[in-house]
Amino acid sequence: MISFNRRTLFKASLAASAVATLSGCSLLRGTTQSGPGQLAGAVGLPDGTFAINAIDLQGRQLWQAPVESRCHSGCTRPSSNELLFVERRPGWSFYVFNIHTGERLHHIKAEGGEHFVGHGIFSPGGDYLYVPASRYEQGEGIVAVYDSQQNYKRVKTLELKGIGPHQLVMHPDGQTLIVALGGILTHPDYDRIKLNLDTMKPALILMDRNSGEILARFAPSHHQLSCRHVDVSPGGNIYAAYQYQGPRYETRPLVARYRGGQYEEIDFGHEVLAELGNYIASVVAHPENDLVALASPIGGTALIFEGSSGRIVSKTRIKDCAGAEALPGGDFLISSGQGELIHLSAHRSPVELARMPLHWDHHLVL
Amino acid sequence: MLRIAQKFLAPVQSLSLSLALCFGAATATASTVSPDAAESARKLWYEGIASGYHALASQAETLNKVAEAYCQTPATATRDSVTQAWKDAFLAWQSVRFVDFGPAELGNRAWQFQFWPDAKNLIGRKASSLLNQDDNVSPKVVAQAGVAAQGFPMVEYLLFDETVNRSENALPAEKTCQLLTSVTQTIRANSRDLNTEWVKFKPHYLETAQYTDGTILGAMNTLEILENRRLAAPMGLSGTKKRSIYRADAWRSGTSLATIEATLTGLKNIFLPAFSDLLKEAGGKDLANRINAQFNETLEHFPDVNKPLAELLTDDSAFYALQSLYVDISQLVTLINDQAAVKLGVVRGFNSSDGD
Numbered sequence: 001m002i003s004f005n006r007r008t009l010f011k012a013s014l015a016a017s018a019v020a021t022l023s024g025c026s027l028l029r030g031t032t033q034s035g036p037g038q039l040a041g042a043v044g045l046p047d048g049t050f051a052i053n054a055i056d057l058q059g060r061q062l063w064q065a066p067v068e069s070r071c072h073s074g075c076t077r078p079s080s081n082e083l084l085f086v087e088r089r090p091g092w093s094f095y096v097f098n099i100h101t102g103e104r105l106h107h108i109k110a111e112g113g114e115h116f117v118g119h120g121i122f123s124p125g126g127d128y129l130y131v132p133a134s135r136y137e138q139g140e141g142i143v144a145v146y147d148s149q150q151n152y153k154r155v156k157t158l159e160l161k162g163i164g165p166h167q168l169v170m171h172p173d174g175q176t177l178i179v180a181l182g183g184i185l186t187h188p189d190y191d192r193i194k195l196n197l198d199t200m201k202p203a204l205i206l207m208d209r210n211s212g213e214i215l216a217r218f219a220p221s222h223h224q225l226s227c228r229h230v231d232v233s234p235g236g237n238i239y240a241a242y243q244y245q246g247p248r249y250e251t252r253p254l255v256a257r258y259r260g261g262q263y264e265e266i267d268f269g270h271e272v273l274a275e276l277g278n279y280i281a282s283v284v285a286h287p288e289n290d291l292v293a294l295a296s297p298i299g300g301t302a303l304i305f306e307g308s309s310g311r312i313v314s315k316t317r318i319k320d321c322a323g324a325e326a327l328p329g330g331d332f333l334i335s336s337g338q339g340e341l342i343h344l345s346a347h348r349s350p351v352e353l354a355r356m357p358l359h360w361d362h363h364l365v366l
Numbered sequence: 367m368l369r370i371a372q373k374f375l376a377p378v379q380s381l382s383l384s385l386a387l388c389f390g391a392a393t394a395t396a397s398t399v400s401p402d403a404a405e406s407a408r409k410l411w412y413e414g415i416a417s418g419y420h421a422l423a424s425q426a427e428t429l430n431k432v433a434e435a436y437c438q439t440p441a442t443a444t445r446d447s448v449t450q451a452w453k454d455a456f457l458a459w460q461s462v463r464f465v466d467f468g469p470a471e472l473g474n475r476a477w478q479f480q481f482w483p484d485a486k487n488l489i490g491r492k493a494s495s496l497l498n499q500d501d502n503v504s505p506k507v508v509a510q511a512g513v514a515a516q517g518f519p520m521v522e523y524l525l526f527d528e529t530v531n532r533s534e535n536a537l538p539a540e541k542t543c544q545l546l547t548s549v550t551q552t553i554r555a556n557s558r559d560l561n562t563e564w565v566k567f568k569p570h571y572l573e574t575a576q577y578t579d580g581t582i583l584g585a586m587n588t589l590e591i592l593e594n595r596r597l598a599a600p601m602g603l604s605g606t607k608k609r610s611i612y613r614a615d616a617w618r619s620g621t622s623l624a625t626i627e628a629t630l631t632g633l634k635n636i637f638l639p640a641f642s643d644l645l646k647e648a649g650g651k652d653l654a655n656r657i658n659a660q661f662n663e664t665l666e667h668f669p670d671v672n673k674p675l676a677e678l679l680t681d682d683s684a685f686y687a688l689q690s691l692y693v694d695i696s697q698l699v700t701l702i703n704d705q706a707a708v709k710l711g712v713v714r715g716f717n718s719s720d721g722d
Contacts, residue, residue: 297717320715337716359716
């Protein structure tokens, strides 16, 4: 079994509850610095080019910035005007924009022999950027660390001791990185072919962002449950979302929850899992309540469940839906590859806020 | 540089080469197909794909037998027979290439049959390292060398690559023969496994409703790749705007157009009948008839256009014939990927077809 420093984790969850209490109502990511509430996503445009598109919380267009190739997800830099997007796997660069105008501030290339995978997260003060990456010749997953105060100079590398990291988020303790390790080996020379489906070792990893020490490592219940996406509540409950690599006619649990020192999978049952098509693109834990949203483009399904019980409270069909974000007030916004923005609530029927002539990529960034 | 027939090129370029995804309309006009009709379609597809896989296994068996015979007693005549057997088996694969689910998907089997596109010439690089190693080449060595070494393009490389054919490694050199027969054994084993597993897959395919859309999406992906990557890209209608045979399938053997014909024929024979039934069920009888007619019209370009791509790209009148084919394929793609897909409510999504 893998190293698991219980004391550090316990400290982490204590710190987390303190943060939750102190921060009060303004828990939404980015709301303090990104102005009057806005969202951004990577998009594909009808002419085949790509951009970053920003909207307000009502789904109205704010700005659009062109990028050279398809991006995937990103993050806002705390205490700044900066919004960052990472190219999708194999990503050879990330972009930093002025969050208010879309002006491009930096375009940082990956180091030789490495590629990004589409995600990144800042330290709470916004000084360090953590970007999951792959040393693709060796097939080694890493977290590349950049110093935003030195024009995004590469300053450090953290070793994940595993293959195929994807999304990572910052634990509310401000110290622990939560990394979804997909376990799938790919190589840029081989398109997006999955090279190790028989020997995958996916995991959810908790890592100290300074020392790089792996504090905990949890394995999904089947080796082909690729742990790809993750979110964390202000109280420190972690939700991991999988993509199952086995045949379509089989279903397996697609969501896991970590709370109170326990890692356990939530089984929605065969029917719902079939509607999720063995694939979850986004998982978002609402910072104001106990609700968690999922979106599956393969299944064309978005749903909200109660984090503590796993009970589904809302489910709807949205073709090619993939992006999700929490809205102030307790609801969620879901985006789709068909340009839709849908307001999804636990209490009301879904409402289409906008339908734009563009394809929203996998994630919305608040 | 190749001369460009501007007067012909202009109208073709104006056709959309962008992502064949549509906005909005899908949900509004989608007609539902009854579960019974969908299951009948899957039954028909199941049998069609089974016979396609059976033909592939049979041709792969012959290819391996002929390759082994040639390597045991090499003579010019039997090298031609290897070439013919390779082509027959490769074209049998082309006609079932649209099946991207089930046993073809597991273990990257489709990639094992055909690693393409190969922008970095991995096939050439793998061949070179395998041919120049001291140890003998066996199917096991080929398996370890990865998908670029395991399929039809590797056999094509050994038979047709000009550099290899001019070198001391030219067939029937011992090491090259070892590689050739190891790859043909691998293709034979994969074809046999595909048949066995397709039989085991039958109840799942018939019982799982998602495979209806899955089968249609496989055909749609195949058509889009055919239009954009197998034709528009080498014709210089996208990307760098330069004509280049290297972006096509099977350029070394000059069979790029033959593979296109085989893919279209496979779709017409295996995919189209049940797809037409579904469209009719959804109230799209006219559309089904137009698609049938468009398949026939597209296939009428063959065998006239069935020439090595290098010839089609350099000669203006030949290029015009290629453009006519391209226009018909584009029309077919519009009818199936846009109109019919909308009618049936099948969405080839930005996220669902290429996620992460």
